Amino acid sequence: MRKAIPCLYATYGRYVDAYRAIPSNIDGLKISLRRAILSLHDKAKDKFVKSATVSGYMIGTYHPHGDGSAYDTIFTLVLQNYAIGHGSWGSICKDGLDSPAAQRYTEVKIAPWVRDLVFRYINYVPWENLELNDEPLYLPSPIPIGLIGLDNITGIGFHRTVIPKYTKFDLAKRLLWLIDNYEKYDKNSQITNFSSISDFSEDEFGPLIKPNFRSCSIKENNNGEFYKLLYQGTGNFRIIPNGTIQNNKIYIQGRVPSHTFKKLFTDIDSNKLECSIVDLSSNGEDPYLLTVEVTPKKKKTSNEVKQFFNHLWKNYLIKNINYNCYFVNSDDIPEIHGIDEILINNYNHYVDAVLKYRIQLFHSKNNSLFSNHIILIIKELITKYDIKSIDDLINAYKKDFPTFKKIKLEKYEDEKFIIYEKEINIDELTDICNKNSIMKLINVKVDINKINQDIVDTKKDINNLYQDCQNDVVELTKK
Numbered sequence: 001m002r003k004a005i006p007c008l009y010a011t012y013g014r015y016v017d018a019y020r021a022i023p024s025n026i027d028g029l030k031i032s033l034r035r036a037i038l039s040l041h042d043k044a045k046d047k048f049v050k051s052a053t054v055s056g057y058m059i060g061t062y063h064p065h066g067d068g069s070a071y072d073t074i075f076t077l078v079l080q081n082y083a084i085g086h087g088s089w090g091s092i093c094k095d096g097l098d099s100p101a102a103q104r105y106t107e108v109k110i111a112p113w114v115r116d117l118v119f120r121y122i123n124y125v126p127w128e129n130l131e132l133n134d135e136p137l138y139l140p141s142p143i144p145i146g147l148i149g150l151d152n153i154t155g156i157g158f159h160r161t162v163i164p165k166y167t168k169f170d171l172a173k174r175l176l177w178l179i180d181n182y183e184k185y186d187k188n189s190q191i192t193n194f195s196s197i198s199d200f201s202e203d204e205f206g207p208l209i210k211p212n213f214r215s216c217s218i219k220e221n222n223n224g225e226f227y228k229l230l231y232q233g234t235g236n237f238r239i240i241p242n243g244t245i246q247n248n249k250i251y252i253q254g255r256v257p258s259h260t261f262k263k264l265f266t267d268i269d270s271n272k273l274e275c276s277i278v279d280l281s282s283n284g285e286d287p288y289l290l291t292v293e294v295t296p297k298k299k300k301t302s303n304e305v306k307q308f309f310n311h312l313w314k315n316y317l318i319k320n321i322n323y324n325c326y327f328v329n330s331d332d333i334p335e336i337h338g339i340d341e342i343l344i345n346n347y348n349h350y351v352d353a354v355l356k357y358r359i360q361l362f363h364s365k366n367n368s369l370f371s372n373h374i375i376l377i378i379k380e381l382i383t384k385y386d387i388k389s390i391d392d393l394i395n396a397y398k399k400d401f402p403t404f405k406k407i408k409l410e411k412y413e414d415e416k417f418i419i420y421e422k423e424i425n426i427d428e429l430t431d432i433c434n435k436n437s438i439m440k441l442i443n444v445k446v447d448i449n450k451i452n453q454d455i456v457d458t459k460k461d462i463n464n465l466y467q468d469c470q471n472d473v474v475e476l477t478k479k
Contacts, residue, residue, distance in 0.1 A: 021157035022334045025327035026138040026349050027118075028146025028163070028342055030155065031130070033082075034139060035062035036073045040083055040110035041119055048086050051103040064131050071103045079288060080149040080165075082114050091287035094261055094279040113168075117141045121353040124360070140353040142472045143171040144346040147339065150214045151257040152321070159334040161326035164211030164229065166339075172476035174230070175343045177206040179470055185340060189231050194224030206230075206340075215254025215290060216241050221320065233325035233338040241317045248305050250294040250312065251280075256319040261292075264316040274298060275308075351469050358465065359412050362458040365451065366409045372446045373407045374424055374432045382442050390433050394426055410455065417459060 023030045029037070039058035043049055055070035063070055075090070077083040078100075087106035090098040100106055118139040127134040139145055146153065148171065153163040166174075178185055188205060191197070202208065205227055211218050220226060221236040229235035241254035255261065267273045280291040296308060326334040327342060337345075381387060381396045406421040436444070461468070 021155035022159060022161055022326050022328045023146050023153055023155070023163065024138055025329050025335070025337055025342060026144070026346050027141070028144035028153070028327070028346070029139065030146075030153075032063060032065075032069070032073045033077065033146065035135065036070065036077055037082060037110070037114060037118070037139065037145075038062060038135065040074070040077070040108065041115060044083075044109040045115060046109070048084075048107040048109045051085075051106045051108045054108060055103055061133055062131070062135050067103070071100075074103075074108060075100050078108065082111055082145075082149070083108050084111055089287070091281065092255075092290045093281045094265075094277065094290070094292050096260060114145070118145055121350075121357050124353040124356040125349070138346075138349060140350050142347060142350055142469065142476060143168065143175055144342050147171060147342065150212055152211070152323075154258065155326075157334075159326045160324065161334070162321060162323050163325045163327075164323060164339070166209055167212050168476050170207075170209035170212070171343065172473050173207050174209050174340070175347055175473050176470070176477070177202075178340055178344055179347070179473070181206065182344075185231075185344075189338070189340070191231065194228040194231070195222045197224055197227075200224065200227055211237075213239065213254070213257070214288065216256060229323055229325070229338070230340050231338045233323070233336045233341070235323045237321050237323070239319050239321050240313065243309065243313065243317075245302075245305055245309055248296070248300060248302065250305065250309050252292040252294065252312075252317065253290060255290055256317070256321070259319050261316070264312070267316075273312075347469070347473070350472075351465065354469055355462070355465055358458065358462045362410075362412055362455070362462060365455045365458050366411065369448070369451045369455065370407050370409060370422055370424075370428075371432060372448060372451060373405075374428060375441055375444055376446055376448070377401075377405065377424065378429070378432065378438070378441050379444070379446075382438065387438065390430060390438065393433065393438060394429065397426075397429055410459075412462060 021030070024034075027034070035058055036054075039054050039062065042061075043054050043057050051071060051074060052067070054074060055067045058070045058073075059065060059067055074083065078085040078089050085100070085106060085108050088101040089106060090100045092098075118141040121140045122136060125140050126137045128137060129135075147163070147165055148168050149165040151165060153161065153165065155161045184204060185206070200208065208226055209230070210226060211229075217240045219238045219240065221238060225235040225237060239256040241252055241256060243253055244251045264273070265277070268275060268277060274297040276295050276297065278293045278295075280293055281287075281289065294312065296305065300308065325336055325339065325342075327337050328334055377397070378393065381393060381400065384400075385392070385396045387393050387396060401424075405424045407424065408419060409422050410417050410419055412418075433441070
């Protein structure tokens, strides 16, 4: 038992890291979130459906866990704007986050930006049977979809990960710089002490992007922490809830993710803080926007209110967050990566998926060229001879082409286009005839010139692959 238990526990820990707690180092998604997004696309792509329909499909198709777990994951996607919810999807208040109504009452559909961003090339990424049915190992998009959104990604397994989220615009802007300045990035990634650098020029270090919070701002605890997070995946920051003073009242308009107001409430109840607190969150249109009104019990001057404001924020509301960006690699091993590494890794995988799509299209056009040459030969033979059966056609073909006709085609192999000849043998001829009756083929219109032009266009698409993929990133900086 002393030998077996540590081994079993280690196996379980690796499973939790890879399949529950730690996101992928490609798309930045935990596996449950990826499965929920897939399920939303499969069942709620164009219209709202019952949430129970999506969660049931998710656990029946991809996710061998309870429907409560699946629904919680869908709720997370609604909170993060990956999905759109109808019905009572909870709200934020001073006491925390209200749960949504039961899944048999709420409705949901995938957000259009997610549907349009990650599913165009979904069939051109690796799919594997991980637990139930085949599923993609990542969702292909120009920027890692898991890093888009608000607040943080958190997960606790054998490793504890805290990863920031960013806006689409900022991630795309940063990635464009990385694509054009990889040598500078590679050199700067070797820096061991970012706090010692006095001048972070954007030309040298790239555009500075900051984590995106729903209702808080973020500040470095040490010089260079923002770039350290981008390059190395670690950093120490202060998260500061939004707040204002109006008519000598203080309005708290945010809360640090994963933290509560418990200490604040306790000190107000015990009169250590002489003030009253009222939750106004339900008065707003956004159910996930917090607004709390704090009123000093004793009348204060405007300067005294400002001092009290600073005291509240310093002692109760501002929190430190240590980012440790663990991501799971292809061997299911968690490693700390900088945000830049994930951007680059995800983009390279996206380029691979687009290339596979374009190569398949190119080969499809060449197969079409070959098939249409066969149709032209059949039409010629039908016109020339009295053909009533496939056997008649085969005999006529052998008579006119005793050595069999060869067609010049192209294939893409080892990053280059190769011309080769493919023989029209009896099997190829028969196959075309089996798919279409012989007499119908006589009326089929064939435009070899158009097919050749299509092949030229698909070749051009392959040659322009890197520029086109970069343009996909540019488009994300315009939206």
